[in-house]
Amino acid sequence: MKLTTKGRFAVTAMIDVALFNHGEPVTLAEISGRQKISLSYLEQLFGKLRRHGLVDSVRGPGGGYNLAKAPGTISVSDIILAVDEPIDTTSCGGEKNCYDDSICLTHHLWASLNAHIFTYLQGVSLQSLVEDAKVRRSPSIHVVKDHRKPSAPLPVAA
């Protein structure tokens, strides 16, 4: 699992599509305007998202992108894996500090951490992110102390 800004952009863009896809496909130009991501970069990202079956494209005027699946069935890990392909950070898949008796002292650790991160992101659906965004986008003046699911209970650590 690699965590780069590329993956972040991709997730943001997917949320945007989910938010603004009311019947008509969403164009990259719109997303670019709303999220301040360069059009060319979006093209690159959506090429991958499409090839991985996360979005469907419609060409020609009035075209754009639709989600290929229900937002509840798309996880953040799906999105990140789609754009950040080269996957294993487990090191030692042929790396050099992995020898005889001092065999990969930490291999275990990283593999396990990786799995952790992956599992976590797998558990977050696009839908849940969209719902969060909708709540936050509603008139913030009158924010009732809300009781939605405790998605982030934490100290923005490190």
Place this chain on the structure above:
Amino acid sequence: MKLTTKGRFAVTAMIDVALFNHGEPVTLAEISGRQKISLSYLEQLFGKLRRHGLVDSVRGPGGGYNLAKAPGTISVSDIILAVDEPIDTTSCGGEKNCYDDSICLTHHLWASLNAHIFTYLQGVSLQSLVEDAKVRRSPSIHVVKDHRKPSAPLPVAA
């Protein structure tokens, strides 16, 4: 929380110190030989580890490094934070795709993920890693199906 090979090297080196620190301090040259990490690179890493109070240095002949604290009280997150200083991956701490009503659609998500990773690594002590290493280093010919703590229950995901 940044996860780079630098952090991995640092953790590996710390395990090495913990493993071979029997009274005498451990020299970087030894670590370099055992773990195949360049001496100069180790110098850089241990400078940071020392400044963060994770190791103590002993100068002069017979010198080297000792752990500054009991391995049970040093967590992997301590080590990684020591060498990979610039900490926040939360984006949006002044980044550009964070505007008006489409405010940081994903901020929440990354902050939460960050906290997750951090908490996990904080829960892994150097001691536990050392114990794992010791087990693995024992005669591998006669590996009895062992029942030690289930540290990595997983599919080496992604």
Place this chain on the structure above:
DNA sequence: AGATACCCGAGTAAATTAGTCAAGCTAAAG
């Protein structure tokens, strides 16, 4: 036809990582 919008691959610039080098300081051994 012509405008709209996706498609795609090569190319580049910036940032990060990994690793080097050289000069200096410290303390133990002889």
Place this chain on the structure above:
DNA sequence: CTTTAGCTTGACTAATTTACTCGGGTATCT
């Protein structure tokens, strides 16, 4: 008290990765 092993410091370079651009396509609708 001089030698010498070995840590200390920090600036410097090379390689890799990331982020992003560009230019020329192709499909489709009006």
